[in-house]
Amino acid sequence: MITIYGSPKSSAGRCFWCLEEAGVTYETKSIDFRASEHKSEAFLKINRNGKVPALVDGDFSIWESLAINNYIADAYKPELLGTTAQERGLISQWSIWSVADLQVPMIDAFIQLVFVPEPHRNADIIAKAFEKIPVMLSTLEEELEGKEFLVADRFTLADLNVSFVVGICDDIKFDLAEYKNINEWRSRIANRDGAKRYKALCA
Ligand SMILES: N[C@@H](CCC(=O)N[C@@H](CS)C(=O)NCC(=O)O)C(=O)O
Structure with missing residues (x-):
């Protein structure tokens, strides 16, 4: 078990x-x-x-x-791990990027906006995080141009791990409207049965 x-x-x-x-x-x-x-x-x-x-x-x-x-x-x-050494390498690349780079300002903003009561929030930390996030979202947006998924032509751990971190944007109310490719990719992923079952666990 x-x-x-x-x-x-x-x-x-x-x-x-x-x-x-x-x-x-x-x-x-x-x-x-x-x-x-x-x-x-x-x-x-x-x-x-x-x-x-x-x-x-x-x-x-x-x-x-x-x-x-x-x-x-x-x-x-x-x-989910990739079927070739190159796929596995790229899946690893995006997964590590999601926690080592993208998640860092996301969590800084999350802590301030979700855990810290409004009068005690550090506006400087929030502003710095909101400056860094678009730079990395642009990288992701460009990568997804003309692609359904990040690596290979199917859903892999790269999509799961990266979109999990992008999901923090909803909690911190970071507006994703200008990121067309990211939004389409997120909708594609959200339609998966596994993603729906996971969302239901969070309800
Ligand atoms: N890098 C770890 C982070 C784990 C982590 O920080 N977990 C938090 C909850 S989200 C925790 O257990 N915190 C308890 C503590 O730091 O004492 C991972 O991704 O698994």
Whole structure:
């Protein structure tokens, strides 16, 4: 049995989505941060960093959301990982870019706009984040010109991992109206059964 630790509405969300795309059966264990369950002895045995997501599959455990998604795809739906060395390289490139570059200003803005009460928000952090985000969205917009998906001509982990981060724009109310290719790509992805099942988990 596969167990995923975390909530679909956190950074674990990309792993819940990947499990839905892979069509595997799994159980969910939410972690109570207020009760410091993530620092409990039992959970630290699963992820010594005391963070979610973490996934246990039988007697195997793994943490770090991108690595978890690679594992799920490799074990249960390998086509999500790419079928050639070049596809796998590019899928890895976009997936790493999504967390190492795109996600950084997104999370800066998210923390301020979602977690920090309005009177205490740091306008400078928000302004800097909103300056950086369009530069990276333009890169994505250009890449998607004339393409249905980021790598190959089908949905892969690159689309899942990158669109998961682009989805933060909805939470921070970053206007995507001018990004035609990104919007069409997001609609294409949102129509997938796996994406719909994942969205339902977040409702
Ligand atoms: N790079 C990690 C980030 C994991 C992470 O920061 N998770 C947060 C929840 S979204 C967490 O568990 N925070 C608890 C803590 O830092 O104490 C991943 O993508 O898996």
